[in-house]
Amino acid sequence: QVQLLESGGGLAQAGGSLRLSCAASGRTFSHYAMGWFRQAPGKEHEFVAAISWNGGRTAYADSGQGRFTISRGNAKNTVYLQMNSLKPEDTAVYYCAAASQEFTLRIANEYNYWGQGTQVTVSS
Numbered sequence: 001q002v003q004l005l006e007s008g009g010g011l012a013q014a015g016g017s018l019r020l021s022c023a024a025s026g027r028t029f030s031h032y033a034m035g036w037f038r039q040a041p042g043k044e045h046e047f048v049a050a051i052s053w054n055g056g057r058t059a060y061a062d063s064g065q066g067r068f069t070i071s072r073g074n075a076k077n078t079v080y081l082q083m084n085s086l087k088p089e090d091t092a093v094y095y096c097a098a099a100s101q102e103f104t105l106r107i108a109n110e111y112n113y114w115g116q117g118t119q120v121t122v123s124s
Helices: none
Strands: 002-007 010-013 018-026 033-039 046-051 058-060 068-073 078-083 092-099 118-123
Touching: 002 092, 018 033, 018 092, 018 118, 033 068, 033 078, 046 068, 046 078, 058 068, 078 092
Parallel strands: 010 118
Antiparallel strands: 002 018, 018 078, 033 046, 033 092, 046 058, 068 078, 092 118
16 A cells, blocks of 8 residues: 655645645555646546656646656655646646556556645636
């Protein structure tokens, strides 16, 4: 089992920044690829960003390309999502997830464990 706990969400103004963190506990964190997804009201889970187990590969949704940066600190069992130039359409609950195998890392079904989510609200 892997337990994931997100933090860092909150209210930001358009153009501002937030840094989300996801702390993992349980099985060896460095064995898992990590991803961030988000879900806005009335919408499905949407891929945001992902990073491979060793940080050598990253992937981003078009919506966050150039604005969001995913990183991980295996010594701290934590994955981060730095979000800059925030837009109102970034408003959603953001979830981190862990995948024991690396495929595309863009599909929610590829992930084995999920956190509870953290709310991000961007005002215009």
